[in-house]
Amino acid sequence: MSKIHVNSTINGDTVEFLCEADETLLDVLRDRLNLTGAKEGCGTGDCGACSVTINGRLVASCLVLGAEAEGSEIETVEGIGAPDALHPLQRQLLEHAALQCGICTPGIIVAAKALLVQNPDPSEEDVRYWLAGNLCRCTGYDKIIRAVLAAAAEMRGENP
Amino acid sequence: MKQDFKILGTRPIRPDGLEKVTGKAMFGADKSATGMLHARILRSPHAHAEIVSIDTSKAEALAGVKAVITGADFDEVENRWTRYTMQNCMAQGRALYDGHAVAAVAATSKKIAAEALKLIEVEYKTLPHVTDVDEAMRPGAPLVHEGVKGRKLGDDVSGNTVGYYSFGHGDIEAGFTKADKVIERNFKTAATHQGYIEPQACLADLGADGRGELWCSTQGHYMVREVCSEILGIDASQLRVTASEIGGGFGGKTTVFIEPVALKLSQKSGKPVKLVMSREEVFRATGPTMSASMDVKIGMDKNGKITAGHAKLRYQGGAFPYNMVMMGAMSAFACYDLENVQSEGWDVMTNRPKMISYRAPGAPMATYGVESVIDELCQKLGLDPIEVRLKNAAREGSKSSYGPTYKAIGLVEALEAAKAHPHYAAPLPANTGRGVACGFWFNFGGQVSVSMAINTDGTVNLIEGNPDIGGSRASISMMAAEALGIPFERVRTIVGDTASVGFSDVTDGSRVTFAVGIATINAAKAAIKELCKRAAMIWEIDAEAVEWVDGAAQPTGHNAGNFPPMSLAEIAATSGKTGGPIAGHHEGAPDKAGVSFGVHLVDVEVDPETGFTSIKRYTAFQDVGKAIHPAYVEGQIQGGAVQGIGWALSEEYIYGEDGRLQNPGFLDYRIPVASDLPMIDAVIIEVPNPGHPYGVRGCGETAIVPPLAAISNGVAQAIGKRLFELPMSPPKILKAL
Numbered sequence: 035m036s037k038i039h040v041n042s043t044i045n046g047d048t049v050e051f052l053c054e055a056d057e058t059l060l061d062v063l064r065d066r067l068n069l070t071g072a073k074e075g076c077g078t079g080d081c082g083a084c085s086v087t088i089n090g091r092l093v094a095s096c097l098v099l100g101a102e103a104e105g106s107e108i109e110t111v112e113g114i115g116a117p118d119a120l121h122p123l124q125r126q127l128l129e130h131a132a133l134q135c136g137i138c139t140p141g142i143i144v145a146a147k148a149l150l151v152q153n154p155d156p157s158e159e160d161v162r163y164w165l166a167g168n169l170c171r172c173t174g175y176d177k178i179i180r181a182v183l184a185a186a187a188e189m190r191g192e193n194p
Numbered sequence: 195m196k197q198d199f200k201i202l203g204t205r206p207i208r209p210d211g212l213e214k215v216t217g218k219a220m221f222g223a224d225k226s227a228t229g230m231l232h233a234r235i236l237r238s239p240h241a242h243a244e245i246v247s248i249d250t251s252k253a254e255a256l257a258g259v260k261a262v263i264t265g266a267d268f269d270e271v272e273n274r275w276t277r278y279t280m281q282n283c284m285a286q287g288r289a290l291y292d293g294h295a296v297a298a299v300a301a302t303s304k305k306i307a308a309e310a311l312k313l314i315e316v317e318y319k320t321l322p323h324v325t326d327v328d329e330a331m332r333p334g335a336p337l338v339h340e341g342v343k344g345r346k347l348g349d350d351v352s353g354n355t356v357g358y359y360s361f362g363h364g365d366i367e368a369g370f371t372k373a374d375k376v377i378e379r380n381f382k383t384a385a386t387h388q389g390y391i392e393p394q395a396c397l398a399d400l401g402a403d404g405r406g407e408l409w410c411s412t413q414g415h416y417m418v419r420e421v422c423s424e425i426l427g428i429d430a431s432q433l434r435v436t437a438s439e440i441g442g443g444f445g446g447k448t449t450v451f452i453e454p455v456a457l458k459l460s461q462k463s464g465k466p467v468k469l470v471m472s473r474e475e476v477f478r479a480t481g482p483t484m485s486a487s488m489d490v491k492i493g494m495d496k497n498g499k500i501t502a503g504h505a506k507l508r509y510q511g512g513a514f515p516y517n518m519v520m521m522g523a524m525s526a527f528a529c530y531d532l533e534n535v536q537s538e539g540w541d542v543m544t545n546r547p548k549m550i551s552y553r554a555p556g557a558p559m560a561t562y563g564v565e566s567v568i569d570e571l572c573q574k575l576g577l578d579p580i581e582v583r584l585k586n587a588a589r590e591g592s593k594s595s596y597g598p599t600y601k602a603i604g605l606v607e608a609l610e611a612a613k614a615h616p617h618y619a620a621p622l623p624a625n626t627g628r629g630v631a632c633g634f635w636f637n638f639g640g641q642v643s644v645s646m647a648i649n650t651d652g653t654v655n656l657i658e659g660n661p662d663i664g665g666s667r668a669s670i671s672m673m674a675a676e677a678l679g680i681p682f683e684r685v686r687t688i689v690g691d692t693a694s695v696g697f698s699d700v701t702d703g704s705r706v707t708f709a710v711g712i713a714t715i716n717a718a719k720a721a722i723k724e725l726c727k728r729a730a731m732i733w734e735i736d737a738e739a740v741e742w743v744d745g746a747a748q749p750t751g752h753n754a755g756n757f758p759p760m761s762l763a764e765i766a767a768t769s770g771k772t773g774g775p776i777a778g779h780h781e782g783a784p785d786k787a788g789v790s791f792g793v794h795l796v797d798v799e800v801d802p803e804t805g806f807t808s809i810k811r812y813t814a815f816q817d818v819g820k821a822i823h824p825a826y827v828e829g830q831i832q833g834g835a836v837q838g839i840g841w842a843l844s845e846e847y848i849y850g851e852d853g854r855l856q857n858p859g860f861l862d863y864r865i866p867v868a869s870d871l872p873m874i875d876a877v878i879i880e881v882p883n884p885g886h887p888y889g890v891r892g893c894g895e896t897a898i899v900p901p902l903a904a905i906s907n908g909v910a911q912a913i914g915k916r917l918f919e920l921p922m923s924p925p926k927i928l929k930a931l
Binding site: 054061064065069070071072073074075076077078080081083110111112114115120124125127128129130131133134135136137138139140143159161162163165166167168169170171172173174175176177178179180 | 205207208210211212214215216217218219220221223224226304305388389390391392393439440441442443444470472473663664665823825826828829830832833834835836837859860861865866867868869870871873874
């Protein structure tokens with residue numbers, strides 16, 4: 035079966051790739067484009083480790099086909115933060131010691147960033163429900179929630 | 195033993211943090227190699243079956259398939275424990291559980307590998323199976339293996355019973371007669387999975403000359419090297435294993451599941467082979483911890499003194515012999531100073547995946563039984579649960595229920611902190627209950643190897659051999675900096691591959707900060723000795739006349755000479771002229787790990803209409819000896835508590851009559867998510883371990899021990915009825931109501 039030719043924008047760069055019709059966006063990112071920041075924790079959309087955004091919408095990239103990226107703007111963890119200045123979410127996660135093994139961290143960052151675009155002033159409950167699709171087995175979520183709330187406050191210009 | 199520290203106890207940003215928040219960190223599945231093949235494993239759909247034949251010819255004929263292997267490709271292994279590990283990675287003769295590997299394929303793409311699996315023809319002859327521990331133990335039960343029944347065991351138990359342990363002292367029968375109240379209960383706990391988010395993954399490259407490279411997600415790459423080189427019949431020196439960043443383990447990555455398979459496929463195909471498990475495979479064929487059936491009997495007098503305790507633990511550990519009930523039997527009553535105590539344990543095989551350690555392996559279930567009965571006694575006798583625990587708590591000098599006499603320990607301190615905490619006095623709304631429970635874990639020492647190089651710019655490189663599973667590179671760098679008297683930022687710790695430092699035991703038993711810490715401190719001492727010698731050489735005085743203070747050499751006094759202190763950086767800068775590079779190293783097997791105790795307080799609310807239990811407030815108190823990096827210590831306590839919450843309320847391996855696992859995915863095997871939980875308050879208690887220069891005990895495991903009972907005790911109070919089985923899922927609670 036011939037491959038599908040896809041044009042997309044990933045993390046601000048124009049990217050062309052060929053993929054199989056049944057190949058997931060996650061596999062395209064990881065295996066074809068060498069963007070391994072998104073992780074496969076389950077392949078069934080339950081864990082959120084593969085979270086990316088497509089045109090700003092948060093998705094589990096293991097449940098999206100690579101071909102669906104045609105004409106879309108995709109953002110992965112590799113596109114968040116600059117070399118000289120981390121995104122507030124990244125910095126707050128580090129300052130709050132909100133990661134242990136770090137495998138869920140890319141997905142948490144992508145998902146939380148999508149939340150803060152929609153809702154710059156989330157409550158603890160808002161953050162907990164938004165991140166309910168991002169499994170973390172190490173931290174018990176406590177420090178993650180605090181870090182996201184701190185990043186939100188920082189982005190609103192509030193002093194901690 | 196109060197010490198003043200400059201760096202220990204602070205909360206610096208972890209050295210591997212940037213890579214982990216930018217997606218750069220390389221985990222098991224993130225590495226690829228030129229010309230790499232993709233592997234897949236075919237697994238048994240039967241709980242127990244004879245493998246009559248396997249025909250791989252059609253799979254081999256598929257374009258793109260480069261190698262197919264089965265159990266027949268592996269040679270006989272002499273050591274029986276290694277043989278079990280090998281046969282768990284690839285069945286030989288019989289498939290012993292649903293999900294047991296029976297063949298594997300390496301092909302040029304994932305898709306071709308998946309296609310090839312469908313072309314492998316396996317003829318099975320199904321055999322009777324057993325998945326329940328009590329049934330498996332009964333004489334006449336289908337046998338998982340012949341000839342491995344534990345010695346000392348009689349005809350009252352089946353040949354699936356592979357081990358028996360008994361610990362204790364005193365006369366329990368006499369003790370029960372002194373009690374005002376004796377309660378005996380039977381408990382059951384389901385098997386739970388470690389639930390690490392990163393499935394097992396590896397990249398193997400093994401040549402025909404027996405030289406190999408292996409990259410894998412593991413808690414112990416030296417263990418991987420030993421096991422794989424033995425299974426493949428190659429020299430350990432020729433197999434270099436590099437531990438990837440590890441995406442969680444919790445004990446589940448203390449053995450191998452796929453590495454020997456990938457190496458064999460690589461050997462056969464002559465190409466690098468990448469093998470990554472799916473989540474379904476992780477559930478069906480790796481992990482889980484043991485399920486348990488237990489009888490616990492405790493007697494208490496009307497003042498709350500425990501007069502005797504007796505626990506009988508029957509653990510189910512899957513399809514191969516194992517010996518982990520021992521940990522449960524040792525820890526069951528370890529929190530208490532008892533005159534009369536006995537705990538017995540039976541290891542039992544079933545047709546389920548082979549158990550592997552899960553955070554404080556064996557302790558949470560035994561503790562659930564004991565702490566539940568203590569709670570019920572407190573209720574019946576009208577006594578405060580913390581006061582009763584204080585009355586019976588083990589202290590320095592107590593003879594433990596498993597033998598040794600405790601040195602300085604912190605259970606009383608943790609209980610006092612819980613008693614004084616506002617949480618314990620807070621009012622309780624309707625349908626809510628407050629549970630309390632204690633827990634214990636041994637903490638391990640074990641083999642370590644550390645190499646430390648002092649660079650000429652005054653910085654330090656440290657290589658150690660234990661995968662960093664939760665921030666240990668931070669804590670090790672902190673201890674190195676503290677010992678040398680230099681800033682934290684000047685130390686870079688890396689986890690070396692198996693060719694870079696000496697053997698190091700697996701990252702388990704909460705041992706790394708303790709054991710690698712001691713090796714680090716000793717390596718620093720060796721480096722300091724050399725630094726002082728170099729300063730003495732420069733000053734032309736005796737080396738004995740130089741001491742190390744605050745990161746600098748200085749004369750021991752005016753008699754030694756009048757020289758201003760010379761810093762590590764200054765000495766290192768000229769090391770090329772004073773005798774060459776300066777380094778320190780240490781190899782050893784520290785054995786004075788300090789036991790650790792925790793006390794958990796939890797408020798639970800039970801919805802009487804749905805039977806759903808929610809955690810309203812949670813506070814965990816734990817003696818960690820010394821918290822090197824308190825934020826990561828809190829993280830360990832919080833994470834352990836939440837895994838315990840999952841075990842108590844929602845997680846379980848569900849088997850049908852056919853012996854097949856019914857819920858091999860995160861949708862149906864429900865681990866706690868963010869919206870299930872409140873903040874988890876972690877209260878660090880520091881009673882220094884006399885066996886470590888900085889007082890470190892280890893902190894990773896204790897926190898999973900108390901939650902099962904604490905939550906069950908809370909539910910009992912909330913609904914006025916006690917459940918004796920975990921998880922306390924809504925249907926079970928509704929049934930009780």
